Amino acid sequence: MQQKIDNMARNGEEKKGAGDQNKDLFITAFKTTIPVLLGYIPLGMAFGFLLDGAGYHWIYAFIMSLFVYAGSGQFLAVALLSAGAGLTEFAIATLLLNFRHAFYGLSLLEKFSGIGRVKPYLIFALTDETYALLTTTDVPQGSSKSKFYFYIAALDHLYWIAGSVLGAALGSILDLNLDGMSFVLTALFVVLTIEQYFSSKARFPFIAAVGAGALSLILFSSDNMLLASIILGTLILIGKEKSMQRTQREQEMQKIQITEKNQKVQRTEKSQKTEVMEKSQEMKGVSQIQNEIRSINTSIQSVEGKIEEEN
Amino acid sequence: MLDTLQMLVTIAVIALATFATRALPFLFFGSREPPTMLAVIEKNLPPMILLLLVIYCLKDVQWLTAPYGTPELFTIGVVAGLHFWKRNAMLSIFTGTVLYMVLVQFNVFSFL
Numbered sequence: 001m002q003q004k005i006d007n008m009a010r011n012g013e014e015k016k017g018a019g020d021q022n023k024d025l026f027i028t029a030f031k032t033t034i035p036v037l038l039g040y041i042p043l044g045m046a047f048g049f050l051l052d053g054a055g056y057h058w059i060y061a062f063i064m065s066l067f068v069y070a071g072s073g074q075f076l077a078v079a080l081l082s083a084g085a086g087l088t089e090f091a092i093a094t095l096l097l098n099f100r101h102a103f104y105g106l107s108l109l110e111k112f113s114g115i116g117r118v119k120p121y122l123i124f125a126l127t128d129e130t131y132a133l134l135t136t137t138d139v140p141q142g143s144s145k146s147k148f149y150f151y152i153a154a155l156d157h158l159y160w161i162a163g164s165v166l167g168a169a170l171g172s173i174l175d176l177n178l179d180g181m182s183f184v185l186t187a188l189f190v191v192l193t194i195e196q197y198f199s200s201k202a203r204f205p206f207i208a209a210v211g212a213g214a215l216s217l218i219l220f221s222s223d224n225m226l227l228a229s230i231i232l233g234t235l236i237l238i239g240k241e242k243s244m245q246r247t248q249r250e251q252e253m254q255k256i257q258i259t260e261k262n263q264k265v266q267r268t269e270k271s272q273k274t275e276v277m278e279k280s281q282e283m284k285g286v287s288q289i290q291n292e293i294r295s296i297n298t299s300i301q302s303v304e305g306k307i308e309e310e311n
Numbered sequence: 312m313l314d315t316l317q318m319l320v321t322i323a324v325i326a327l328a329t330f331a332t333r334a335l336p337f338l339f340f341g342s343r344e345p346p347t348m349l350a351v352i353e354k355n356l357p358p359m360i361l362l363l364l365v366i367y368c369l370k371d372v373q374w375l376t377a378p379y380g381t382p383e384l385f386t387i388g389v390v391a392g393l394h395f396w397k398r399n400a401m402l403s404i405f406t407g408t409v410l411y412m413v414l415v416q417f418n419v420f421s422f423l
Contacts, residue, residue, distance in 0.1 A: 098332040
């Protein structure tokens with residue numbers, strides 16, 4: 001309570017207490033996860049329905065979704081259960097299928113460092129969808145990163161559990177036509193990829209993904225293609241980085257020339273920007289102006305990139 | 312059919328194997344400084360993995376039989392176009408999903 005009063009006293013305009021802030025943060029996290037909710041319910045139901053069909057009580061769907069929490073991993077488990085696989089087979093198949101998650105962790109080492117006591121849970125709950133949200137969504141300003149991440153991860157987990165229990169308990173009774181609804185996750189990934197495109201200057205990761213993805217689609221079965229494509233893509237990224245480091249020395253020798261050229265470019269950039277500003281002021285919305293500037297910035301980046309390559 | 316104990320042991324094995332794959336990098340680099348190469352990879356992995364997840368969602372599409380993946384590609388095009396235009400995540404995702412559900416449930420591309 002004292003802290004609450006202090007906060008309010010310190011910040012004249014800030015009228016919300018800590019509880020309200022948490023509530024706001026939770027609502028923001030909920031809004032962020034709505035696409036996952038709509039994707040996990042039908043997918044979870046499909047899993048629960050399958051497990052029910054294999055003759056297992058719905059409580060197992062609940063236990064698996066609570067403690068395993070891996071979409072494709074649980075589908076695989078149902079297939080192995082029906083095939084009467086042994087424990088070693090379960091272990092090896094699960095390790096291979098989910099090994100891609102090790103790559104997710106690699107890119108979260110910094111983000112998760114110093115995140116506090118929620119870290120083990122965040123690592124446990126690192127599904128494809130949660131990874132996609134955590135790497136792309138910005139934490140609201142002035143909010144706790146660990147709380148925001150925890151809300152997102154836990155909400156996604158909850159949706160998955162709810163879906164699988166629903167499917168196992170009611171799957172045979174309900175006759176909803178949810179055909180195509182899990183496309184919501186494809187759409188989510190498309191949108192998050194575009195957001196990555198906006199927030200990151202790097203363009204090569206997308207080229208690497210298209211190359212590695214297409215090659216893996218052709219060469220590997222659909223069960224193995226994701227892991228194969230992630231390994232392939234990572235190798236491409238490392239190869240590109242190594243070759244860039246090699247050429248870096250040569251570039252340093254020509255640094256003076258680059259600076260001269262950059263100054264020229266900056267001058268033209270400035271005139272381009274003013275021109276665009278004038279044009280866009282005539283346009284209607286603020287968002288249109290922002291979009292315009294954004295696209296100009298990208299073209300400037302590519303011009304800069306080309307000049308650097310020429311040198 | 313497994314009995315209760317066998318089933319619980321099996322679930323425990325699957326749960327541990329899954330957690331191991333997720334915890335591996337954190338265990339490995341928890342006490343030592345990651346190599347500099349990793350910093351570059353760390354930055355570039357998310358955009359690459361997200362696009363790979365999009366491609367992964369298309370893994371079961373039958374490209375060589377009708378409708379040749381048209382519902383998927385068409386909807387992805389609409390979602391991407393809408394998102395570049397309006398940049399409203401909810402709008403892009405829900406328009407795309409409803410569109411896709413209509414396309415497959417009413418078999419709109421059956422003429423192909």
